[in-house]
Amino acid sequence: MKRFLLLSLLLLAGLTIFADAGINIQRQHARVIFSFSGISNLQGYKLIQTHVGYYAKEDDKRPYARLGTIINDDDHTINIQEGGKNWDESDRDIYLSLVDSLTGKTVDSFEYFAKDYSIHFKIAGVKDGRMQYRTDSTRAVYQYLLLNGEGDNAAAFRRNRLIFIACSAVGFMLLIGLFVRNKNKNSK
Amino acid sequence: MPLFYIILSFFILKGLLTWPFYYKLNWKPLAIGFLLALAEAPFLTLLYQDTEINFWIPFFFLFVFDAAVCFLLLQKLWWKAIIVSILFNCIGFVLFILLNS
Incomplete structure (x- = not known):
């Protein structure tokens, strides 16, 4: 019970830090x-x-x-x-x-x-x-130069986006693989 | 935020700084931390730059996901998984928003 209370307190502290800091965790609109x-x-x-x-x-x-x-x-x-x-x-x-x-x-x-x-x-x-x-x-949104862009560099931005998606997919696939391996090991 | 730096900073948080919590498992927390960084950092960057999603939603899901990964793949101690998840996701999100703003 004590541990549960401690964890709840920790979670609340984390959330209040975000709320108090006033950090807008959403993509900002440009003017x-x-x-x-x-x-x-x-x-x-x-x-x-x-x-x-x-x-x-x-x-x-x-x-x-x-x-x-x-x-x-x-x-x-x-x-x-x-x-x-x-x-x-x-x-x-x-x-x-x-x-x-x-x-x-x-x-x-x-x-x-x-x-x-x-x-x-x-x-x-x-x-x-x-x-x-x-x-x-x-x-009216900020154009991030990493993934979004038009004109001559449009191909480079598309490639960047593809690399991001590929990295994320590889990471998630490997984690899922580890989950499955772990599950199989435990069931034997 | 370039891919290399965002993955490196997430790896430092979720791999290196998580390692003392699971030091008995040798290199495993580092590997899991690297996989978490590889999976989450580009995904969050894509979400932040291409969509206008409220980041409280990914924050909540990542908190649950990280806790599940720590619990199922590292050590079956739920309180330790939750502590690690809350601590490093909070730091990670502040870092992510500051670096991307």
């Missing part, structure tokens, strides 16, 4: 990046990222503040970094507005939820007051 191309096709219009929120600035006493960032070149990116355990999901909403440069009125607006996928906007132009665009999305 979500919104990128743009073809901004120059928006002649006479401006694409604006609208920030919506309460009291965006300390000296702003209005109950509801609206601010915007003009997206005026193709290098502009919007980065959303994962904020850990207490990440506020509402912070991931991205509002984009298409504004007429002359009148200053919003003619089109979009809302995207920035989670798990990075989005590249390919803007073709404006037609009938609507922005014409396509989006390409890619998973």
Whole structure:
């Protein structure tokens, strides 16, 4: 009984060490990046990222503040970094507005939820007051250079993965072999 | 994390550091430790890099698997198998996550 209690205590201590350390034992997500191309096709219009929120600035006493960032070149990116355990999901909403440069009125607006996928906007132009665009999305995860990769080294990464699988399979097979050998020896 | 280093670090944990617990069995704990490292280290790396699995699940299964291996292949002492399994899996997982992050 004493031994059982001691072992339970040891197991609990191990688990609490993990929990207290706050180690996230899950593959980490990379930041979500919104990128743009073809901004120059928006002649006479401006694409604006609208920030919506309460009291965006300390000296702003209005109950509801609206601010915007003009997206005026193709290098502009919007980065959303994962904020850990207490990440506020509402912070991931991205509002984009298409504004007429002359009148200053919003003619089109979009809302995207920035989670798990990075989005590249390919803007073709404006037609009938609507922005014409396509989006390409890619998973926002860290690319580990050991197993995952594209392009010229794709064959090397495939070979690496195969070596990992082969090593693991050999290890498990040998252990199973030892189990079987042990069982046969005991049964004789 | 390159394959050689991850297998070596797992072998040090599950082979060399386990050896004092089973020193009467001569080289056998080292061989079992090497096989455990060979089987588990690449498998965990694949899981970590290719999937988004919650690592509490492999942790639990490896804890049970290591305890079963120590109990069935090394010495029929369940308390020693559990102690070794908890101790070196905890260290091993912290090491694994730190090295792969």
